[in-house]
Amino acid sequence: MTPEAIKAVILEIIQDIDEDADLATLKGELPLRDQLDLDSMDFLDIVMELRKRYKLQVPEEDYPKLASLDSTVAYLTPRLKDL
Amino acid sequence: MKESRPSQRIVITGVGLAAPGADNLADFRHNLLAGLSGIRLMEHRYIGKVPAGLCDFPETKYRKRKDNKRGTRAGCLGVYAAHEAVADAGLNLAASDRSRVGVYVGLTEHGNVETENEVYNLGQFDNNVDFWSHHHNPRTVLNNPAGEITMSLDITGPHYSVGAACAAGNAALIQGLQMLRLHDVDLALCGGISESTGSFGVFASFKAQGALASHPDPRQASRPFDRGRNGIVIAEGACLYTLERLDDALARGVKIHGEIIGYAMNSDARDFVLPYWPRQAECMRLALSRAGLVAQDIDIVNSHATGTRQGDIEECHALREVFADCPRTYINNTKSLIGHAMGAAGGLELAGNLPAFTDRLVHPTINIDDLDPACSLPNLVRDRAVETNGVKVILNNSFGMLGINSVVIVGKYQQ
Numbered sequence: 001m002t003p004e005a006i007k008a009v010i011l012e013i014i015q016d017i018d019e020d021a022d023l024a025t026l027k028g029e030l031p032l033r034d035q036l037d038l039d040s041m042d043f044l045d046i047v048m049e050l051r052k053r054y055k056l057q058v059p060e061e062d063y064p065k066l067a068s069l070d071s072t073v074a075y076l077t078p079r080l081k082d083l
Numbered sequence: 084m085k086e087s088r089p090s091q092r093i094v095i096t097g098v099g100l101a102a103p104g105a106d107n108l109a110d111f112r113h114n115l116l117a118g119l120s121g122i123r124l125m126e127h128r129y130i131g132k133v134p135a136g137l138c139d140f141p142e143t144k145y146r147k148r149k150d151n152k153r154g155t156r157a158g159c160l161g162v163y164a165a166h167e168a169v170a171d172a173g174l175n176l177a178a179s180d181r182s183r184v185g186v187y188v189g190l191t192e193h194g195n196v197e198t199e200n201e202v203y204n205l206g207q208f209d210n211n212v213d214f215w216s217h218h219h220n221p222r223t224v225l226n227n228p229a230g231e232i233t234m235s236l237d238i239t240g241p242h243y244s245v246g247a248a249c250a251a252g253n254a255a256l257i258q259g260l261q262m263l264r265l266h267d268v269d270l271a272l273c274g275g276i277s278e279s280t281g282s283f284g285v286f287a288s289f290k291a292q293g294a295l296a297s298h299p300d301p302r303q304a305s306r307p308f309d310r311g312r313n314g315i316v317i318a319e320g321a322c323l324y325t326l327e328r329l330d331d332a333l334a335r336g337v338k339i340h341g342e343i344i345g346y347a348m349n350s351d352a353r354d355f356v357l358p359y360w361p362r363q364a365e366c367m368r369l370a371l372s373r374a375g376l377v378a379q380d381i382d383i384v385n386s387h388a389t390g391t392r393q394g395d396i397e398e399c400h401a402l403r404e405v406f407a408d409c410p411r412t413y414i415n416n417t418k419s420l421i422g423h424a425m426g427a428a429g430g431l432e433l434a435g436n437l438p439a440f441t442d443r444l445v446h447p448t449i450n451i452d453d454l455d456p457a458c459s460l461p462n463l464v465r466d467r468a469v470e471t472n473g474v475k476v477i478l479n480n481s482f483g484m485l486g487i488n489s490v491v492i493v494g495k496y497q498q
Contacts, residue, residue: 037149041221
């Protein structure tokens, strides 16, 4: 998957968690939780969805790397490159 | 126990509900008086098509879709009913001490729906528990619906569930009343909630017991007292009340729907599922005694009968015993119209009858085409509403599995 495709997937997952989330103004470099109505349980929803879709296990110590949209894409790009 | 002190008299100041066919008390009352059934067919996993009572209400009126998705159906129903009750009571919680509000929610069961869904989902992933949801525990703790209500209304007083099978709605009303009389809280938000239509297991268990209703026309499936009855129609719903001490309600100058003047609960202590009329009769007599009333004082008895063969006969036996010489007492049944709303049944059925204090009507029991002689009752209201000379006292029966009986008596408010 390309970084662009991964970004689209993440946005889709977030939109599925919160249909009312305004993703148009989302800044990629800023923490997702500062910009959206997301808490730790929602964050775990993102991790679970990645597991369901791609059988990708994100270890707990890597959770901080999923803080922003940009860092999430950077983290996932090498892990999903063969898909 | 009869209370005359305003600080101990407990009144109903607000009603919020979601019922099969109605999302407010006025529409609910209209449907009941018109004899309109709220039952329709639903498709259920493993079970197929079954008659059920389902609620249509504005689910995002009081909270976001995101919260409905995260929470439970019971939470969604409860949050709606709670906000509606608070609005009906004219309460501004933002200006109130929300640590003095208690939320007491009656539940028949909770967690079946969420657990069944998770087990089903797990099956899609070779039963690998890595795919079990982190939402499972907060969704299935027994205080879930009450807790979701406190989060939505910023209530910081106590909240918990009252588990009392299908007597739960009445039991939670009694809990609210007692907490007010103890001055543990100043406002009680209480009643019952049911999400049981979401659980195939609840349907399947009644079916295995020979107690799940079926009929070619779903609107005729719920038929307590009829010779052709063949079981329960399961319904979802919520009915929450705001209860206040009379002196507080008078100080606010708020409309009073009624006063809880008597109540009782007891146990059969004999069988997991079969009801027992002598204990039901004892429960009614105890409630009457506590209210300082005799059976002849009751204008409407709202029966619990669910449409099972044995259950209806047992309650009718109890009713004939207690109301043997009561020519002015009418008996009706709300489940014939909305099905059995389990934890919400006691609350919804009482709410459906409360407007009788002002409109003087007794809503009918429908679907009695061929009355079972074993269910013959004096003044059973059938097919059409009955106009009375005035309704002053309503007695509400709710019984449940494991032999739990509850009775709540509500009087028209009089100084």
